[in-house]
Structures are given as structure tokens and as C-alpha cells.
Amino acid sequence: MVYCAKCRNDFSSQIDINIPLDNVNEEVFIDLYRTNKTSADPITAAEIVFGTANRELVQAAQMYLAKQK
Numbered sequence: 926m927v928y929c930a931k932c933r934n935d936f937s938s939q940i941d942i943n944i945p946l947d948n949v950n951e952e953v954f955i956d957l958y959r960t961n962k963t964s965a966d967p968i969t970a971a972e973i974v975f976g977t978a979n980r981e982l983v984q985a986a987q988m989y990l991a992k993q994k
Contacts, residue, residue: 949974951982958989 967986
């Protein structure tokens with residue numbers, strides 16, 4: 926999930942991890958889903974982080990989301 930600076934401050938007790946977008950690569954992106962650090966929609970998240978939703982990346986994230994349920 927992507928939060929503005931004010932929201933990060935207002936909800937800091939509910940945000941487990943804070944990574945600058947520039948530091949998120951495909952491995953970090955998938956690890957966030959694998960470790961249950963996010964349940965954000967993978968398509969939207971990939972578009973925000975990478976500018977496009979890579980199909981394989983999204984499918985991997987969706988697989989981890991399905992395991993969370």
C-alpha cells in the first residue's frame with residue numbers, strides 16, 4: 926500500500942513497514958506479499974510502484990494473497 930506522508934504519520938501504529946518506492950524492486954514487492962506485510966491489490970500496487978502491472982509479478986503476488994485467506 927502507498928501512503929502520503931500525513932497518512933504515514935497519522936496511522937504509524939498500523940503501518941508495519943515503510944519502504945521508499947525507489948527501493949522496491951520485484952523481489953521486495955513479492956516478499957511483501959509472501960511475508961503478509963500487505964494485502965493491497967497486486968495490479969494497482971504494481972502499477973503504482975513500477976508504472977505497469979507485469980503479469981507474472983501480479984500472478985505471484987495473487988498466489989500469496991490467496992494463501993493469506
